[in-house]
């Protein structure tokens with residue numbers, strides 16, 4: 001167990017330094033100028049990435065970040081990293097309802113992936129964490145290993161910690177045959 005992992009607030013059951021890719025889709029580059037009640041106080045996308053890398057370090061895992069406003073770039077990142085990642089965390093953002101190619105690429109990595117959002121994308125209009133133009137039926141949710149949303153940047157902490165523990169678990173996502 002690494003110092004970072006043993007210092008975390010939740011006990012890990014493995015010393016593996018899992019590699020988890022965090023993908024941020026279109027529009028997240030506008031972080032800091034978006035609806036405050038949904039996106040909170042994180043000022044820039046770089047700040048969000050640094051925050052997630054730090055959270056990962058505290059839990060003893062590596063977070064590799066990637067973002068793009070262009071779906072093709074996201075596809076290429078997924079294709080190129082599939083062999084080296086243990087799992088993906090994906091905020092599809094502007095691709096949430098129409099990112100079929102991204103969804104296919106993720107499914108075909110045969111690795112677990114967690115869908116993540118600042119907002120609760122299914123929330124009714126008027127809910128404080130609803131997306132301004134929602135609610136939305138995500139294309140990704142029916143195929144995701146899990147979902148974390150509605151908790152601003154805290155959604156990311158939840159996703160990183162729970163995915164780490166699930167990957168540690170040899171009877172669950174840590175099993176060699178476990179892809180989802």
Ligand SMILES: O=C1C[C@@](O)(C(=O)O)C[C@@H](O)[C@@H]1O
Pocket residue numbers: 026027028091092093094095096116117118119120121131136
């Ligand atoms: O860009 C985004 C961000 C988002 O995925 C979120 O993190 O809450 C929610 C999506 O509806 C929206 O298009």
